[in-house]
Amino acid sequence: MDIAEVLTLADQLIFAKTGKHLDYVQDAILRGTLEDATYTQIAQELYSSPSHVRNVGSNLWKTLSKGLKKNITKNNFRAVLEKANFYNYQLAIVENVTAENITVNHNVNICSEKVRSPKTPQNPEPTAKHPRIDLGDAPEISTFFDRTSELTTLENWISSRTRLITILGLSGIGKTALTLELIPQIQQEFDCIIWRSLHNAPPLASLQTDIIKFLSQQQETELPDLINYLRSHRCLIILDDVQTIFSSQQLAGNYKPGYENYGAFFKQIAESCHNSCIILISWEKPREIAALESQPKSCQTLQLNGLGEAAREIFTEKGLAESENWSELIELYRGNPLWLNTAAAAIQDLFNGNISEFLSYDSLVLGDLEYLLHQHFQRLSDSEKRVLSWLANQNKPVEISQKPALLELSPSEFLKAIESLRRRLLIEKVQKGDRTLFTLQRAIAEYLNS
Secondary structure, rough: OHHHHHHHHHHHHHHHHOOOOOOOHHHHHHHHHHOOOHHHHHHHOOOHHHHHHHHHHHHHHHHHHHHOOOOOOOHHHHHHHHHHHEEEEEEEOOOHHOOOOOOOOOOOOOOOOOEEEEEEEOOOOOOOOOOEOOOOOOOOOOHHHHHHHHHHHHHHHHOOOOEEEEOOOOOOOHHHHHHHHHHHHHHHHHEEEEEEEOOOOOOOHHHHHHHHHHHHOOOOOOOOOOHHHHHHHEEEEEEEHHHHHHHOOOOOOEEEEOHHHHHHHHHHHHHOOOOOOEEEEEEEOOOOHHHOOOOOOOOEEEOOOHHOOOOOOOHHHHHHOOOOHHHHHHOOOOHHHHHHHHHHHHHHHHOOOOOOHHOOOOOOOOOOOOHHHHHHHHHOHHHOOOOOHHHOOOOOEEEOOOOOEEEEEEHHHHHHHHHHHHHOOOHHHHHOEEEEEEOOOOHHHHHOOO
């Protein structure tokens, strides 16, 4: 028995009866039934609840029974197929089927272009999934640099049914470009893909209503909770600019007043039974994520770092010579694509493309990068600003086992500030033997001392 054939024909029958194709849960139920799996086993595979899978299955068998004019249940489905020719069941609704669904001698045929005798078995290729995609809020990205390992990591997490993925990184590091590059690699795993930016900080209720309208195609007058759609269909929801729902001038991860329900929503996504995935793109990590990461199948975080030597492509595009100095530039700007593009533009404009002259300056030339760093700095609390200023004046990585005497902060305030700056990715941790040291990126230190 060819599972692909059975699924294709079942999909055509369901579509003829309901106007909708098999969804992800129905597909999994049919596959599991043909492999003698129980509802509980199918639910575990889907990361869903057995009761939800059982309810979907009950409706599925009823629809198949009506279409085939034979009582079909989970218990007898396989036996019925083995005892009889599945292709010879008559469709009771054939008179109402559209022109794309035709019959030959009253037997099911799935395609008007290729009418075959029912005595000749068909061996169709599995139908490729064509998800509905709405990338209306996604920016246009013209250049993507090599991120093979990061793409592989994200693909593996999605294949493992991770429910909540957070992609963290400073502005310009390539979080959005990476996610856009990921979509073509994994889109056939999903029924729906939607990208929404939180740049204007929409209230959670407005965001959920917007997403539900897309997922439901506005076919229902009363829209159920979003989690119900995430259980019924395999959906990928991408939320960009998540940092905008956090308060400025406070420690990292504190929600703006009225936005605290986002935290409960992220927790629900990670902990509830469903088979969908939400990707958060942010400058800083939501507070709930740290606790949720103890369950890898529920929640994972990817911290996006610089490009390394792959960033040399930027200098090639900008027409910079002196390739022997490119590695030093990459290190100075930690491989951040946007920062390197900004530096390359300054080198061309101010130094006529002479990298050596640019590097000869005692202080790092920031140019337009100063504005980008200001966006991060203005979000900081007073205690974080003090700690950053102290670190900017250290000529080497330092330990934090004791609070510096010059800082007018309590030991508790000092450690909280360090932790918050780590969540914002503004300070780096350096391991030297058994010692843990902390330091700033050169560009950030230059900004603070300018």
